Amino acid sequence: MPTLADVGKAAGVSRGTVSNVFNRPELVRPELRQRVEAAARALGFGGPDPKGRLLRDGKFNAIGFMPPGAYAIAEVMRSPYGRELVLGVSLACDEAGTTLSLVNGTDNTRFASIREALVDGFILGHSGDIGLITSAQRRRLPFVILESDAGPDINSIKIDGRRGAVAAVRHLTGLGHRHFAILSIRRTPGPPIVHMPGQAKRPLLAGFSLDDERLDGFKQGLAEANLSIDDVPIIETTPGDPSAGAVVFDSVPEATAILTMSDWQAITILDEAVCRGIEVPGHVSVIGFDGTAESARTTPPLTTVAQDVIGKGRLAARMVLDNQPPRQVVLPVELVVRASTAAPRAKIR
Amino acid sequence: MPTLADVGKAAGVSRGTVSNVFNRPELVRPELRQRVEAAARALGFGGPDPKGRLLRDGKFNAIGFMPPGAYAIAEVMRSPYGRELVLGVSLACDEAGTTLSLVNGTDNTRFASIREALVDGFILGHSGDIGLITSAQRRRLPFVILESDAGPDINSIKIDGRRGAVAAVRHLTGLGHRHFAILSIRRTPGPPIVHMPGQAKRPLLAGFSLDDERLDGFKQGLAEANLSIDDVPIIETTPGDPSAGAVVFDSVPEATAILTMSDWQAITILDEAVCRGIEVPGHVSVIGFDGTAESARTTPPLTTVAQDVIGKGRLAARMVLDNQPPRQVVLPVELVVRASTAAPRAKIR
DNA sequence: CAAAATTCTTGGAGCGCTCCAAAAAATGGT
């Protein structure tokens, strides 16, 4: 690869002049400029290498997005929530003329990824791993963490998951439902885990504040209707796991209402329901979470606990870009009632 | 920001030793290592700055994705096609442990973006602008261009758009349709442009080979049924423009079949049809393009010219990552018949 | 036509790091 100096030598000028030809052409005499340009072309020099400049002035002009938990970028792109989040971030990046780096990192390389990412700041998806946060702090770059409790010195944005979960349950108990199943999020790869009532070690408080809050909200909502979450089966599934629906219907056939933690999970249920000829909301009500665009397009359209995912992504990017003193933002949620929920039938299928 | 040298001074060791502490800790005596680590902590040094390393060994470990045409990243993320494409790319990036940079660039900054992007190679969305390609070549990094004719020295991947378009028309004419409307892609911002038959300057051969090929395929398909594309209204709309449907129904009320260039456009039509009480496929048949996941979830599910978008993205990333001699890949398409197309009713609404 | 003003070009310094050959320190063997 030729460098500025090589071109300079070929054209009989100095490094600095060649740099000027490319960066401030108005500073160099037209005739000389042409000579330099010709030399550059002859050598196949395509302009100053950004690496050099980078070291000199130190801005990457990029922000990084690190997927939540231990997910890969592709898993984010697959999930309706993840896509809208990235869309929101990209909106802010577009405005700011910044590159958006989707930073990869498997479980064991996440720390290295944070240390090495070529970015001016980053957005961390939620994580139960406190180590990631200290790792991010060490880098001394502005960053924001999503859906995690991270204390007052750290930028964070989360939704009011508890309130959303309560609202979901109230809606359903108000409709007359008494038999629930909860679809919770499995945070490790693997098949669905079914926690039936009475079993030891139910997955409350697993360390992910996102999940814990919602579960806690479900608990509260159920309690308000004199129901105990301890009597409700909880199924942990990996987001997008297509077998989720089958497992739910097989292990909790008596449920008339299914609470989920994401639209994606709810959609999975809807798909399986179609396969089995189970009617939604006739036989069973399903409620999503997030209020993604997809939730409005399903058949039937999903009742869901909506949040402004795009706005959240955009805000996250802005916080990183603006680099103000740390804030902890809690975004509101709103129950959007559509057609996937209705009163239970007197007799169950 | 403290540097290796600062930490070294504080700990009474050399730059090189500090570097070793962070990169090859096994090389340095435990006791010394601890001293250095303590000094680093005291100074708030969070590890070697990646900028320095970068200049030294020159790999960004990232590939760039530059949106097609003059679109912003957010526009890519919004479109079903764009999302799947990025998903495919991210899949390959995950496997390779590479960062995916979504490179921003408005019309006037695209060249600069290519020149400056901190990537080891890139994927260019289709473009009518040959300048972009030379600009990319100058950078002398592996790159691939999507859906464009770029000659034999350049990596490119495209689908067989002509064949797909022909198949779409055949399907419809086979069903008995004789009255068409074509939804083509407007490549500049702005409202839909309606080209009625007989008007001058119809938008065939607009310079985007993607569009041109499909239009040409439509033409051929129509010709096979003794129909002329010159008699078919063509409406150019910006992808995702919600007014597209209204414009089509208003300006071509006699059409019994609507050909589009993307699922997204077709979905727009479906939405508008619902608003107007127009039945699909009862009153009008609609055919999509791309075969994205969304196309299977609409009501009714879309008949569409399907391609393997995810596979395309993945292949593109692989080509960049592998840096082999240039190839020109043409991917097959397949007409997926679903429920948005049917024989026209005898009498039009 | 020399001096002053202006325009253009130069090359040193330095960005922070890693590599590596060589020096220094520690260890081991006799």
Next chain:
DNA sequence: ACCATTTTTTGGAGCGCTCCAAGAATTTTG
């Protein structure tokens, strides 16, 4: 105690660039 090994640490070189003060060339002015 001494020399040969082995283990640790050192610091120069260099990655490619931009900035900038200073020097060179050119143009303007009196």
